[in-house]
Amino acid sequence: MQMVTVRKLREAMGEALRHAMSSPEVEQFCTGIGLAPSNPEQDDIAIHSKRKYVVRRLIGKELPELLRIAEHVLNECAGEEAADGGKAAGELASLVAQARGGGVAGDFKQLIFAADGPKPKFVFTDAINNEIKAIDNAEYSLIYDRPLGDGGLTWRQMNRWWAEREQLTDAPDLDVWNHLVQRLSRSLDNNAERRILDAYVKRSRRLGPDIPALVPQVYLHYDPYPQSRYGTVPAPLTHQRMDFLLLFPGRVRVVIECDGVQHYADDPDPAKPRERPRANPGRYAKMVAEDRFLQLRGYEVYRFGGYELMEGGGAERLLEEFFDALAARHDRLPSPA
Structure with a gap:
């Protein structure tokens, strides 16, 4: 090089x-x-x-x-x-x-993730230092804002944060983790996303808490206004959340997306339930443009088609092999706990 x-x-x-x-x-x-x-x-x-x-x-x-x-x-x-x-x-x-030395530039400030209800609303309490405060719907989202060193974000760190947040510091670590996983699962949109989380949870039980945490529904962009505010004009930030994010050591950030038909086709017509949605090149173009943006910033982006993760289609093995290859790529495959 x-x-x-x-x-x-x-x-x-x-x-x-x-x-x-x-x-x-x-x-x-x-x-x-x-x-x-x-x-x-x-x-x-x-x-x-x-x-x-x-x-x-x-x-x-x-x-x-x-x-x-x-x-x-x-x-x-x-x-x-x-x-x-x-x-x-x-x-x-x-x-x-x-x-x-690879990875994403910039300092980590916070993760806003796992919303299981209405979109949160934020204000800047200190715009110079990028400090925010949720003022509405705060109870539906999680915010991890602890300092993040060069070692990434592991389940062990998430567990400590969750135990303190939920006043579970006296509970066994495994009980705290199961409680956290249940809360994360509530934010997922479909069975394909749940299979991704379930496969990683199974992997984490085998390898222990020192592998990167799989964080769902992470806000990368944030627009405080709903699409309805813009009417027929496209919102400036159409794709605001990542399906999953892994924070490896060395500023390596891995995005995992699960693509359903809504990523590349028109919305279904309720009046014509038997008619298949038509391909929408514009939607697909926006998706790949977002991938380019992330990759130019240093993120790794991996996409799964929803069809790959259908029940009975070998999804569990597919995901196990993917996560093994990803860990090997970043030399982070600990021995089983």
Whole structure:
């Protein structure tokens, strides 16, 4: 693997923005994130070369600051459709991952997950430090906001948090864990998702509490307004929750999605219950665009088709082999407890 240098990062950011933006947009972007021109007399416009314009503004930045700026660039390039643009953004994402040693950049703040009722409503109590407080429907969601080190999030950590939250500190660990799993299961939408959780719970009983916890229905994006507020206009954040999330050591974040027909077809017509929903390319496109966004940020995304997880279809073995392969990929396969 080649060493990541500041020069390579500068060039990669210039190339990614060259494909993603017009000249005025490049200028506005650089100004907006505080990149002053190195030489205002020669560096005031990007029309001659967008790539060189960006590279010049990045001269003198050290690696940590370049990595921070690269996250802004990747956010801007997440929806890039063109082949060259997608390739440029992917090369930048690869350099960032190499420089950070893999995983997802940014500091962990909290998990909002496992909603089993109406959508929670939040306010910022400190917008600068990204501190939030639930002001409505708080009882239907769980919030894990304890510090997360480089070791990821294990069942053992979740168990301690749950015991204190539910005042079960005097109960046996296994009873606490079973209570937690029951609560997590209530948030799941269908039998296919329950099979994923059941398979992982069975695995956890065999391997013990020091494997990553499988966290369901995790908010990645959050829009406080319901779809009804937008009428016929699509909501800006159509996919807000991940079906499951695993937090491995080393900032490795693994997303597991279970896709039903609603991911790629129109909603069923109640007036025509026997008619099969029609394929909806727009819905499918939104789904794969979200995958690209997550992968460019460093997440791993794995999708299961609901059909794979039907009862009697070998779902248990399929999931067991998948979780074994995932653990082997990240060298996290402890001996049975």
